[in-house]
Amino acid sequence: MSVASERRYDPGTVEREWQGRWEEEGTNSFTLEELRTAERPFYNLMMFPYPSAEGLHVGNIYAFTGADVHGRFQRMQGRDVFEPIGFDAFGIHSENFALRTGVHPMELIPSNVANFTRQLRRMGGMFDWDHTVDTTAPDYYRWTQWLFLQLFRHGLAEQKEAPVNWCPKDMTVLANEQVVVGECERCGTPVEQRLIRQWFLKITKYADRLLDNLPGLDWSDTTRKAQRAWIRRSRGAEISFPAIGTEMAVAAFTTRPDTIFGSTYMVLAPEHPILDAVTSDDRREEVEAYRERTRAMDLVARQKVEKNKTGVFTGGYCLNPATGRPIPVWIADYVLMGYGTGAIMAVPGHDERDFDFATAYDLPIVRVVAGEGEGADDPLDIAYEWPEGRLVNSGGYDGLSPAEAQRAIVDDLSAQGLAEPRVNYRLHDWCISRQRYWGPPIPIVHCEECGAVPVPEEELPVVLPRVEDFRPDDSGVSPLARVSDWYRVPCPACGREARRETDVSDTFLDSAWYFLRYPSTDFADRPFDEEITRRWLPVDAYIGGNEHAVLHLLYSRFVAMALHDMGLVEFEEPFTHFRAHGLIIREGAKMSKSRGNVIIPDPLIERHGADTFRLYLMFLGPFMAGGDYQDKGISGPRGFLHRLWETVVPREGELRDGAPDARLEALLHRTIRKVTDDIAALHYNTAIAAMMEYLNAVRAGGREAVRAEVEALVCLVAPFAPHIAEELWHRLGHAESIFEGANWPAYDPAKAATRESTLAVQIDGRLRGTITVAKGLDEEAAVAAARAEEGVARRLEGREIRRIVHVPDRLLNFVLG
RNA sequence: GCCGAGGUGGCGGAACCGGUAGACGCGAAGGUCUCAAAAACCUUUGCCCUUGCGGGCGUGAGGGUUCGAGUCCCUCCCUCGGCACCA
The missing domain is CATH 3.90.740.10 (Valyl/Leucyl/Isoleucyl-tRNA synthetase, editing domain)
Structure with missing residues (x-):
């Protein structure tokens, strides 16, 4: 093998090699049979991206890396981790971008998706590329339409008049976010209200349950509070x-x-x-x-x-x-x-x-x-x-x-x-009508005789036709209302001439059920397979941004409850465990194009490698709080991985076998414990610090390591830097992937124990020295040891000691009279 | 206005249950190696006083509890995020 003979660490080569092997060997993907029979299933979900023309930005990579670390960690502990990814590609963003650039969304989206896929593979996520989802694919939105029909049949969808924001110059409906202090964000024209008939999903019927279930969910507290406030x-x-x-x-x-x-x-x-x-x-x-x-x-x-x-x-x-x-x-x-x-x-x-x-x-x-x-x-x-x-x-x-x-x-x-x-x-019914083009058509036919008639399920999908002129117009209805050979259809009930609903549905409806689809993408004839859904859902871990704390998570919960009540799924809460991650900022400010402080990840990954970039992002700050991106900071994690490599692959000779140094072994076990606990709690930055500290100790004074001192460290690093870990694992003589089999090192409390402890000696609560003593030393002996210290003895001379506070293995405080 | 998160060195950030504040990393200074550079390694690096020994001060501000407070309590200031006339 070409890589194996190289003694220098070249991230690009190592990463491409392993990405190729994971792909070839199906390391990260499940077959249908495996999905059916997984013994310890763990569904690791992250919020699928909207595939913009700009490509993945650092914020996306940050979120996905953090979730991927957690998935890989679970896997190394023996879980069968299903980690899918997909594309939330419908919506006004793409549509506006397409209008601006003149590229049709039907061309734009596939090329954006291809670019995102390339970037996602390059960052080394443990994604199952055999089970992806694209909300704009007819074989996906067929089931989004199906979902709408189920809600309709069960009285949870209705059409009623509602006010919308209308820009008279752009001749379009605006979302609330597009209105800035009463004016259209694009042209500055004062916005009016118009009354339009629209489709609503009756989420308010579930308001009490959505509220009352909250205390039982293992979610970030801030997210639960946001939902409570939203429902109010x-x-x-x-x-x-x-x-x-x-x-x-x-x-x-x-x-x-x-x-x-x-x-x-x-x-x-x-x-x-x-x-x-x-x-x-x-x-x-x-x-x-x-x-x-x-x-x-x-x-x-x-x-x-x-x-x-x-x-x-x-x-x-x-x-x-x-x-x-x-x-x-x-x-x-x-x-x-x-x-x-x-x-x-x-x-x-x-x-x-x-x-x-x-x-x-x-x-x-x-x-x-x-x-x-x-x-x-x-x-x-x-x-x-x-x-x-x-x-x-x-x-x-x-x-x-x-x-x-x-x-x-x-x-x-x-x-x-x-x-x-x-x-x-405060919660209102969910308006899903969009008088726009780039979305799944709402599968309803309006008939003068029969009213709103659902499209028969066997006729789904109602395919969004390719329309070259998809600009919104003055009529206040979707551009699809100009495509008469599309909207003119016979009524499914009576056969008379009728008219398709020309509004499309909200993107939040696409994303309200995507997690149900991932494990069942092998099935073309059903949205989600009963048996597989029972095995894999609800989702075990969901990590995502708090900007979706309310809408996406609330809509998903509503859909799950509705499906539960229809007898279609067994659970009513789709995400038992949810954690909100923080945001990457730069120089104290949110990254944005207008500030010009956006970081494009690709060149950094090319230059330093995905492993270094991943490690750097996770080291920036506490994952759940976010962190401040600093251009020079990447050299720390980069140096760490280079040193790790050189420790396991010495320039000359081979890594020696032999007994580990006793102190190092104790430190290693304490490191294992800390890294294990920290990753479980998503405290990635301190987990990385602990690994750095350990490697520094291994290499202190230029000493050469033995195998037993570094093999476990390679495993600890693997969730963060999977490629280098694979390569080093391989060079340590293992034939199988480090992620196959439960290779997470076990913590041995006996080995972690130390025999000495450092005691802080205080006089009147002020630190006057430290002494190293045998572990568990009693007060009398500790006092004697402290008095033997020159600085302490001098201060105690001739003074009356009123009280002694002794915290074993921690501190000794002399309180003077 | 309400709700939530937070304020610690030059910077990003550590600190279990109240027990040595500043782990880890960046940056900076000096050094080893080298023709040189990179890499690597070593030393120093909170602030102030002191040649040194040593001492004082320090976690947004002020007060309190405690042998001991970044951590607990009270009052206040500031930053960020969300909601915003919800009757």
Whole structure:
């Protein structure tokens, strides 16, 4: 073999050699039979990348390396590790890039995928290239469409009108992220709202389960908290306020029904449907003008821009059902149609926002809760929002605590049919319609007779046609709506002429189930095989960025729960273990093209090798916190691997056999323990530091190592630097791959034990010296040993010792009088 | 505003359960080897005072608990990330 004879470490040669052998020998891939029979399956998942034209950046490599280290570590401990990778290639990113460059996405994506594949192979990930996924391949999105149909059949998909951000110049729908303070991020035109019929998945039906399962998940705490905050459940009541002069009532959601006696006015969202009915003729013009102004703002700007509250009086009144008195009805943009009922009972005395509004428009502020030491009619100079105190000015409820009053008031109003207990969520149903081209068509046919009819499953996939002009237009519908020979189809139910749904689905739907597909890509006739799914899922370890803490992870959980309820999978939580990694920054700032501080990994990998680059990235800082990229820093890990090589492959002669040095052997076992614990906890940086420390000790003073001192070290290094580890393992005489068989070294506590310990000697808590003593030395002997130290003895001379604190093998503290 | 993470040498970062702060690495200085360079190896490297011995000060700021605090408690400041009028 060419490599084997070379005595110098040349990373490029070693890495290409082993990447070739892994590929040839199928080291990292599973056959269908192996997937069926794996005895200790471990599904190691990482978030699949969006294959951009720029290629993999350091951030991707960082994330994948960290996950790969964990996978290789599990494998060396004897698990059958399945580590797949794929491409999340649909979506607006590719579409916009294609529009800009004029390259059709159907050409762009395959070439990007090819480039990503090359880079992923080059970084030495343990990927199973026989089980990849590309969300834009018809044999993948066929099953994305299938999934939509299952949700539809089970009443979890519905079409309804919803507002979207619309840029009148670009003539396109914009995602919230594309709207910057009320303007289109591309052209700066003020964004409008439009109402469009769109498909929604009813994730809110699962809100309680999504919330209540969280404590049982072994996830990064930050991620669980983000999900909790995103769903945000609030319990309260919906209360009816009869609108005077009409037959209708305005329903308002509140979490504080106990404060109803303090509700001195109501506020409706400007879009509220009852608005026309309550507005008086003399106010109509002003109300319309305000409504118009609000409509011109997109949802994001409306929530961000105005700190000062604005609003107008409608001229209408409702009856406060508790006091029986009429209260004025206003509209204001701080009330959102999308939450609760789109109407609030304003309680300015006990809600900060209502207080601000009432102050600005001179509306009455009444106290209905008195805190400790406060009187019933003490004026309020800020809203009293706390749920402690006693009710006042509240008729028969005076004297109750807010909690008691909540129950009593809701009970009494419910009896009159004016209230009912209610739970609200911040979480909204998931809008999956995209009026765009680059996505899987939603598999529905609209028929005038039969309504929305699902495409029969055997007709899937509904293939996205190749369309040269896929620019969005003024119509507010997908570019597919211009392709009449595609959308005109007979109704699957009645056969009459009908029309395909021309919207495509959200990319998050593609990624909400990809982990189910990986182990089953051998099957063309089913999305996921029952037997294989039972063996491999739920995912054992999922490592990814916290930018997906909410959406992707929440949608995946929802899909898994829905499939579980349909009886299609056994689990309801897809990821039992999730860890969020940190971000790579540079000079204290996030890498971005606009800052010009982006690192392109390819030249670095060419120059130093993938092993060095991997090791360097993992050494930067704690994996879960991220790290600061420094150009010169790579020389540390590079030197370490070169020294490791030279230690195992001496320039002259051969590595000797023989007994290891006793001190080194003890250190080796402590290193094994530390590296094992640290990798398990994803503390990669300190694991690497420990290996460096050990190698430094092995080579101290230019000494030559013996085999027993370095063989285990080669194994410890393997998860981080797999190629060099393979090569050295091979040169140490092993025929099989270091990753075949459980080669992770065992920690032997007996060998790790030391006979001596260093004791810190303090006087009054200040360090005055250290002494080396036999392990487990008792206090009396330790004191004697310390007193023998000149510096210690001098300070103790003639002083009274009030107390001695002795922590065996650690410290001895003399407290003087 | 709310929630979350964090603030330690010139830099990235270590530090178990409160027990020698600064592991490991970068950078810097000096040296060995070499025609030279690279690589490798050796020594030094928190700050201040001191020729030296030695001493003092040091983990965002201030206070507290303790024999002992980077670590625990209180008050405050700053940075980063997320959510943001959710009734």
